[in-house]
Each structure stands twice: as C-alpha cells, then as structure tokens.
Amino acid sequence: MDQLHLQNQLCFPLYALSRQMTALYRPYLDKLDLTYPQYLVMLLLWEHEKLSVKKIGCELWLDSGTLTPLLKRMEETGLLTRDRCVEDERVVNVHLSKEGRQLQKKAVGIPDHIFSELSISHAQLKSLKKELSALLNNLEKKGG
Amino acid sequence: MDQLHLQNQLCFPLYALSRQMTALYRPYLDKLDLTYPQYLVMLLLWEHEKLSVKKIGCELWLDSGTLTPLLKRMEETGLLTRDRCVEDERVVNVHLSKEGRQLQKKAVGIPDHIFSELSISHAQLKSLKKELSALLNNLEKKGG
DNA sequence: TTGTTTTTAATTGTGCACAATCTAATTTTG
DNA sequence: CAAAATTAGATTGTGCACAATTAAAAACAA
Numbered sequence: 001m002d003q004l005h006l007q008n009q010l011c012f013p014l015y016a017l018s019r020q021m022t023a024l025y026r027p028y029l030d031k032l033d034l035t036y037p038q039y040l041v042m043l044l045l046w047e048h049e050k051l052s053v054k055k056i057g058c059e060l061w062l063d064s065g066t067l068t069p070l071l072k073r074m075e076e077t078g079l080l081t082r083d084r085c086v087e088d089e090r091v092v093n094v095h096l097s098k099e100g101r102q103l104q105k106k107a108v109g110i111p112d113h114i115f116s117e118l119s120i121s122h123a124q125l126k127s128l129k130k131e132l133s134a135l136l137n138n139l140e141k142k143g144g
Numbered sequence: 145m146d147q148l149h150l151q152n153q154l155c156f157p158l159y160a161l162s163r164q165m166t167a168l169y170r171p172y173l174d175k176l177d178l179t180y181p182q183y184l185v186m187l188l189l190w191e192h193e194k195l196s197v198k199k200i201g202c203e204l205w206l207d208s209g210t211l212t213p214l215l216k217r218m219e220e221t222g223l224l225t226r227d228r229c230v231e232d233e234r235v236v237n238v239h240l241s242k243e244g245r246q247l248q249k250k251a252v253g254i255p256d257h258i259f260s261e262l263s264i265s266h267a268q269l270k271s272l273k274k275e276l277s278a279l280l281n282n283l284e285k286k287g288g
Numbered sequence: 289t290t291g292t293t294t295t296t297a298a299t300t301g302t303g304c305a306c307a308a309t310c311t312a313a314t315t316t317t318g
Numbered sequence: 319c320a321a322a323a324t325t326a327g328a329t330t331g332t333g334c335a336c337a338a339t340t341a342a343a344a345a346c347a348a
Contacts, residue, residue, distance in 0.1 A: 004254075009273075010272060015184075019205065019305075021159070084297095090295060118279065135262065135272075136164060139164045208328065212328055
C-alpha cells in the first residue's frame with residue numbers, strides 16, 4: 001500500500017516538472033505568440049523546412065486530433081502553409097513560411113534563458129536528457 | 145542556432161515521456177474509471193482522507209480552474225464529497241467517500257504493473273525520481 | 289481489375305491545463 | 319472599528335491531448 005503514495009511515484013514529478021518546464025518557457029514564447037507545442041513544431045520546421053503531418057506526429061508523439069487544429073491556427077497566423085501532396089493525396093505537407101523563418105531569429109536566445117533558470121549543470125542536464133530519452137525509447141518499442 | 149534543435153532540448157523528452165507515462169497508466173485507470181490527474185487526487189485522499197482544494201492544488205501544482213471541474217466530476221461518480229468549511233467559508237474541503245476508499249483496493253497493483261513495463265531498475269527509478277523532484281523544487285523556489 | 293486492407297488526415301467529443309476575471313470571505317491596516 | 323488588501327474558489331475562454339469515428343486515397347491480393 002506504501003507504493004500508492006504520491007511521494008513514491010516516478011510519474012508524478014515527471015508530470016509536474018513537465019508542466020512547470022513549459023511554464024518556464026511561457027513568458028518567452030508569449031513574446032513570439034507561440035504555445036509550447038507550437039514551438040516544438042517550429043523547431044522541426046526550422047530544421048526541415050517541409051514536413052508531412054504524419055512526420056511531425058511521429059517526431060512529437062502527437063496524433064492528427066491534436067495536430068490538425070494546432071497547425072490550422074499556425075497557418076492562420078502565417079507561420080506555415082498546409083498543402084495536400086500531389087503525388088499522394090492522403091498526405092498534407094507543412095511548409096515553413098517567410099514569417100516562420102523570420103521568427104527563428106527571435107527564438108535563438110530561448111534555450112540559454114531556460115537553462116540559466118534551471119540551476120543545473122550542463123553535464124547533469126545532458127545526463128538527465130539521456131535517461132529520459134532512453135525511457136521514452138523503451139516505451140516506443142512496446143507501443144509501436 | 146544548434147540549440148534550437150529538438151534533439152538538443154531537455155524539455156521535449158520530459159514532455160513526451162510524461163504523456164507516454166500517463167498513456168501507460170491509462171489501461172489500468174480505465175478499469176477504475178479514473179483519469180491520471182484524478183488518480184493523483186485519489187492518491188492524496190487515500191493518504192489524508194480530507195483535504196482542501198487549496199491543499200490539493202499545492203500538492204499537485206494545479207489551480208482551481210483545473211481542480212474545480214475535475215473534483216465535481218469525481219463527486220458525481222461518488223468518489224468524494226465537497227463541502228464548504230464552516231470555520232472559513234472560503235475553503236472547500238474534499239472528503240474521501242466510502243466508494244473512494246473501496247477503490248483503493250482495486251488500485252494497489254498499479255505501481256507494480258507500471259514498474260514492470262518500464263525496463264528500468266529500482267535504483268535507476270529512484271535516482272531519476274530524485275533528480276526530477278530536485279529540479280521541480282528548484283522551480284518551486286522561483287515561482288512562489 | 290475488382291475487392292480488401294492499410295494509410296493519412298479530419299472530425300467529434302471529453303477532459304485536462306491555465307490565464308484572466310469575478311465573488312465572497314477573511315485578514316490586515318490605519 | 320472601517321477601508322484596503324489578501325485569500326480561496328468558481329467561472330469563462332482558449333488550446334492542447336487523445337479516443338473513436340469517418341472519409342478518401344493508395345497499396346495489396348485474389
């Protein structure tokens with residue numbers, strides 16, 4: 001019964017920290033008119049310029065029920081365009097727009113700002129990231 | 145600019161893993177008709193029997209905008225009761241009901257089930273939990 | 289080639305999260 | 319004490335998340 005205590009759960013600090021971390025991003029992202037999941041989409045687009053909804057979903061572990069309305073909002077604000085693929089009409093390709101590219105300049109400082117608020121060493125951060133990613137990959141194998 | 149890559153972010157695996165972990169709980173919680181945040185409330189109530197909304201919010205890092213409707217749903221399903229405190233009418237106290245207490249029996253196995261699906265040692269789990277909690281507490285100091 | 293299966297998105301509905309605002313009750317101050 | 323400030327919770331509105339369903343296109347099979 002002892003295991004049914006909040007303090008003995010791994011999942012709770014994961015859940016709480018995840019939300020608090022996005023709260024840490026919020027003031028910076030507000031200036032860019034982005035939410036955290038939208039920021040993640042922008043990270044992908046800044047790197048790849050063009051991606052299908054499917055690919056974005058695979059990278060971010062999100063499905064179309066989340067992404068379709070999110071991407072529509074981002075299309076409305078002009079950060080990207082959504083176009084049916086001509087070769088395969090099932091696919092919707094998301095393209096980075098000029099405004100979307102411009103926004104990258106405003107975002108370059110964000111990771112450093114966040115890091116400086118974490119009171120943690122680069123080494124610790126790196127090892128923590130590695131552990132979490134490893135766990136995530138374990139789950140990936142099961143699910144799909 | 146390198147830091148603006150998804151793979152170099154701590155926050156992303158945190159965000160993705162947090163969601164995948166609650167997905168891991170989902171099949172077990174579905175049997176109890178609980179969502180993950182509702183399960184967290186039950187963990188608190190199984191331990192404390194009676195708590196104010198404020199106290200629950202402090203423990204779970206959630207505000208009344210989230211908790212009020214969540215607790216109302218749980219009241220409707222009979223797991224708890226909500227009563228204005230007589231000594232201080234601003235306060236709403238949440239009490240564990242008999243059905244809520246009963247539910248604990250069905251939940252005892254969950255932590256073990258989850259652990260067995262994680263492919264991780266108890267030592268690793270404990271150390272990870274400690275690191276995440278430490279980070280969370282760092283943020284706590286800033287925010288409030 | 290036709291029927292079946294799979295794949296990709298969109299849609300619908302429910303339940304969080306959280307900012308912002310509001311109300312009422314209590315505490316603090318002058 | 320009365321006015322001002324604080325506190326607890328509720329409400330409203332927006333944006334995720336995700337299950338379940340639908341629709342259309344493509345791949346596959348007989």
